Amino acid sequence: MSKPPTSHPSSGLDHEAVTRTWWQKALILAAGVAVVVSLIGSAIFVTVSLMGAFG
Known part of the structure; x- marks a missing residue:
């Protein structure tokens, strides 16, 4: 058997x-990073859309 005996199972x-x-x-x-990035992306998209609509 090439495997050594598991003499320390707790450490494993x-x-x-x-x-x-x-x-x-x-x-x-x-x-969390994905959620934050998507939220920031949505905020930027909404801001740009509003600026385009009212600007």
């Missing part, structure tokens, strides 16, 4: 948990 679980938490944080951050 901790590493998995840290990786999973990092991915969750990255996904949440990406979602």
Whole structure:
């Protein structure tokens, strides 16, 4: 067997948990950035439309 025995399962679980938490944080951050960007884009679009309509 080439695999070493899992003598420290807790450290492996901790590493998995840290990786999973990092991915969750990255996904949440990406979602937040996407929402902010779309909101800013909508605001700019509305502003330009209003300026074009009333300008």
